[in-house]
Amino acid sequence: MSTIQVRPPGRVRLTVEEFARIQDAGLFEGRHVQLLDGELYEVTKNPRHNFGVSALAGPTHDVGRHLRSLLPRDEYAGPGGEVDRALGQLVA
């Protein structure tokens, strides 16, 4: 008597190499995609998201201005203060 082997349903996970080949072939057609544990996820882009990213990051040369704008006034000692000293080390 023959038996039929039934494979349990499973997900196909891509390797980084496969993901790179698909990207290089242009098959995502402009969609911004990332690979997470072998699965494809679209990268979020919308104005509210972009606001959060820009507000929190800023380029490195703006880190000082960024931090000063976010620190409570009584914790910012002005030019040459603790924040500037810390930033000097951060961007050195």
Added chain:
Amino acid sequence: MSTRVREEKSIEPWGNWWPEPDIAVAQGKQRRYEDRHPGPEDLVLLVEVTESSEQDRTKKLVGYAAAGIPIYWILDLALRRLEVYRDPGPSGRAPGTGWVEEMIPDGGFGELVIDQRSFGWIAVAENLPRAM
């Protein structure tokens, strides 16, 4: 220690992972990354800004911990809070991940710590778009 702040740029892939974090803070000067992206061993902080992307709190939380990322922030626009995950390890407290977690609500302040050094406090409210 010098660091680079990279906004929405690739990082080096590992395993079956090639994420694009919203913000990556990598140690070293810019020239260190002229012919490669920073990898997990270079990263001192990763940040994701999320509104409805569940994978930031599920897959990435587990994957970044496994990769040894020392600090992971999620700025949740919908819940209006900053989630700080740090020190992934076998004895961590975030279920299934190993992270030590801290939830900082709108109106609170998150400490910017890079390589175990504090660089100040970030007001969560300043980084959130207006509530809808």
